Amino acid sequence: MSPQQTTTIALPPSTRLAREILAVDGQVPEGVLRAEIDASWRRSLDHGVGVHSQHDLGLAPVANLDLLLANNRLLLDAATAELDYLSGHQGQDALIILANADATILAVEGPADVVRHSTEAGIVPGTRWSEAECGTNALGTALVEARTVQIDCGEHFLERLSDYSCTSVPIHCPQGDLFGVLDLTRQGPLGRLQDRTALLALAVSQIEGKLFNNSYPQQIVLAFHSRRQYLGSPWQGLLALGLDGRILAASNQACQLLGSQREALLGQRCDSLLGMRLEQWLARVQPGSVESTETAKGGFFYKALQVPQRPLSVVVPAARAPRQSTQQPDLERLGAGNSRHARALRMARQGLANGLPVVLLGETGSGKEVVARALHQDSARAGKPFVAVNCAAIPEGLIESELFGYREGAFTGSRRGGMIGRLQQAHGGTLFLDEVGDMPLALQARLLRVLQERKVAPLGAGQEQDLDIALICATHRDLKAQVQSQQFREDLFYRIHGISVQLPALREREDLPALVRSLLDRLGGQGVELSSELSALFAGYHWPGNIRQLEMTLRLLLAMREAGEQELGLDHLPDNLLDELRDSAQPPSTRMRDSQSVLIRQALERHAGNVTAAAEALGISRATLYRKLKQTPP
Numbered sequence: 112m113s114p115q116q117t118t119t120i121a122l123p124p125s126t127r128l129a130r131e132i133l134a135v136d137g138q139v140p141e142g143v144l145r146a147e148i149d150a151s152w153r154r155s156l157d158h159g160v161g162v163h164s165q166h167d168l169g170l171a172p173v174a175n176l177d178l179l180l181a182n183n184r185l186l187l188d189a190a191t192a193e194l195d196y197l198s199g200h201q202g203q204d205a206l207i208i209l210a211n212a213d214a215t216i217l218a219v220e221g222p223a224d225v226v227r228h229s230t231e232a233g234i235v236p237g238t239r240w241s242e243a244e245c246g247t248n249a250l251g252t253a254l255v256e257a258r259t260v261q262i263d264c265g266e267h268f269l270e271r272l273s274d275y276s277c278t279s280v281p282i283h284c285p286q287g288d289l290f291g292v293l294d295l296t297r298q299g300p301l302g303r304l305q306d307r308t309a310l311l312a313l314a315v316s317q318i319e320g321k322l323f324n325n326s327y328p329q330q331i332v333l334a335f336h337s338r339r340q341y342l343g344s345p346w347q348g349l350l351a352l353g354l355d356g357r358i359l360a361a362s363n364q365a366c367q368l369l370g371s372q373r374e375a376l377l378g379q380r381c382d383s384l385l386g387m388r389l390e391q392w393l394a395r396v397q398p399g400s401v402e403s404t405e406t407a408k409g410g411f412f413y414k415a416l417q418v419p420q421r422p423l424s425v426v427v428p429a430a431r432a433p434r435q436s437t438q439q440p441d442l443e444r445l446g447a448g449n450s451r452h453a454r455a456l457r458m459a460r461q462g463l464a465n466g467l468p469v470v471l472l473g474e475t476g477s478g479k480e481v482v483a484r485a486l487h488q489d490s491a492r493a494g495k496p497f498v499a500v501n502c503a504a505i506p507e508g509l510i511e512s513e514l515f516g517y518r519e520g521a522f523t524g525s526r527r528g529g530m531i532g533r534l535q536q537a538h539g540g541t542l543f544l545d546e547v548g549d550m551p552l553a554l555q556a557r558l559l560r561v562l563q564e565r566k567v568a569p570l571g572a573g574q575e576q577d578l579d580i581a582l583i584c585a586t587h588r589d590l591k592a593q594v595q596s597q598q599f600r601e602d603l604f605y606r607i608h609g610i611s612v613q614l615p616a617l618r619e620r621e622d623l624p625a626l627v628r629s630l631l632d633r634l635g636g637q638g639v640e641l642s643s644e645l646s647a648l649f650a651g652y653h654w655p656g657n658i659r660q661l662e663m664t665l666r667l668l669l670a671m672r673e674a675g676e677q678e679l680g681l682d683h684l685p686d687n688l689l690d691e692l693r694d695s696a697q698p699p700s701t702r703m704r705d706s707q708s709v710l711i712r713q714a715l716e717r718h719a720g721n722v723t724a725a726a727e728a729l730g731i732s733r734a735t736l737y738r739k740l741k742q743t744p745p
């Protein structure tokens with residue numbers, strides 16, 4: 112690449128048109144380029160970069176390269192293995208570039224002739240490729256956008272970069288700040304870089320993992336995931352804990368898995384995550400051994416990667432709560448108590464049996480996954496795998512490898528034999544794509560191809576394999592609105608939208624008492640009842656977390672019960688929860704009666720005045736229903 116070099120690659124018509132207008136008018140034409148390129152070109156113009164600029168400023172390497180490298184030792188140490196590995200596995204045409212958060216190149220790896228060629232263009236350690244100085248380029252633009260960026264030939268702002276395609280993935284430090292960027296650059300159009308971008312993202316997650324461990328050598332470092340097989344993989348979440356049990360750092364994956372912003376996690380005690388106090392946990396954990404725990408955010412497997420030697424005062428672990436039964440409600444039970452809902456579930460079952468995809472719509476915690484599992488269990492595929500993927504819980508850059516898998520040797524941490532993607536794992540069975548509305552657009556295109564062709568190939572492998580799956584998707588988003596705002600592909604929308612089932616929010620359900628009963632039984636509370644005050648408070652509450660929140664609340668209540676106690680009352684609720692339940696209610700006396708009467712009226716209406724059927728739906732006896740009818744206003 113020499114500064115005088117002109118474009119030899121045929122550009123797509125839209126890019127060619129945009130370049131011509133830029134050259135003639137010095138302006139970026141409206142609506143011609145991809146949105147992120149459009150925005151980056153405008154920023155480049157604002158910074159005064161010219162398309163023929165030789166970019167002398169940034170390209171003058173720093174005076175003291177040794178000092179630069181010494182100042183970036185943490186990043187270089189964490190990335191060295193990945194750089195070596197990627198440069199040996201990305202073919203004969205590609206460069207792997209590591210830059211710091213300032214867009215200054217720290218390392219360039221690749222075949223000798225490609226490195227030599229790129230040196231002429233100033234792609235050498237010590238040069239800075241910030242967007243402000245060089246205009247649109249993947250490395251600089253990824254740092255501005257703080258996300259993965261691909262730049263195809265003529266989309267580069269500088270004319271002389273028009274023969275090159277680049278893809279860059281930002282690297283974050285344990286505190287979540289941008290720490291650098293990993294880039295792959297090759298001569299030729301972008302097309303073939305798509306697969307490599309996913310591999311680059313895996314390499315970055317390896318680097319981030321190493322940064323995490325290297326940054327907290329004296330602290331407790333904990334790896335966790337909701338699925339045991341992902342411990343040790345790039346998908347695991349990482350937490351650094353102080354000896355007082357407070358969270359010092361959380362990786363991006365940890366934030367995603369816990370569904371929390373980093374700011375909300377830092378400084379918090381880890382008790383709720385571990386399911387016990389840190390001292391108790393340290394007394395039983397062995398570095399490397401896998402433990403499991405149930406938390407408000409769901410069940411997790413975790414492993415201590417690092418435990419400091421300092422002795423701690425140890426408290427004898429309290430006896431653990433009896434394990435709950437994991438028995439899953441079947442389709443019939445899920446539809447009980449609401450004939451409309453039962454009908455929708457029957458249609459979904461019928462559709463699935465005839466090869467139609469199903470979409471489950473509903474608020475978080477309303478039971479979409481439970482319904483998906485019940486549909487699978489009720490289908491001819493019952494003995495085959497049910498594979499659930501939560502598209503919102505996996506970092507954007509990693510969803511692709513999660514779904515498609517990778518072949519052995521795709522990156523340094525790749526396991527022997529590679530990893531079978533979730534799509535292939537579901538072969539013969541059912542794939543449940545939860546939060547499908549959160550799937551990145553580029554991946555939507557790839558998924559669409561898989562669904563059309565019914566074939567799949569792991570990353571880094573050319574060979575496709577047949578795929579036979581039933582598909583159930585779920586989302587709490589309005590997919591139609593997302594299609595309109597171009598966040599969701601229309602063609603994919605129609606491909607996954609066979610039968611849709613709207614799951615009611617808990618506050619809209621008429622069978623709250625029945626649900627409480629079945630959850631109590633499932634959680635080991637057979638024979639345990641709610642007091643009438645608590646039932647009324649439950650009935651008046653709006654349950655933003657739906658059944659998941661109800662389940663957690665019941666679990667907490669059961670844990671607070673003294674031995675032999677059979678009634679759960681307000682005394683068993685911690686103050687904060689009691690306040691929360693009360694705050695959302697009107698004055699208890701009226702609210703309690705109102706909500707009870709609404710529930711009772713609705714149940715009677717739905718069952719055409721049949722008291723036995725209404726009582727059954729509400730999970731109470733006929734006698735109780737009559738008693739409550741007498742108490743409630745007409």
Ligand SMILES: Nc1ncnc2c1ncn2[C@@H]1O[C@H](COP(=O)(O)OP(=O)(O)OP(=O)(O)O)[C@@H](O)[C@H]1O
Nearest residue numbers: 440445474475476477478479480481482658659662
């Ligand atoms: N009908 C039900 N009976 C008993 N428990 C249920 C029922 N439906 C859901 N649950 C429980 O509620 C919790 C949340 O359910 P689930 O994960 O299916 O919700 P979701 O709608 O998929 O949530 P999200 O959108 O957040 O992924 C789970 O612990 C599940 O066991």
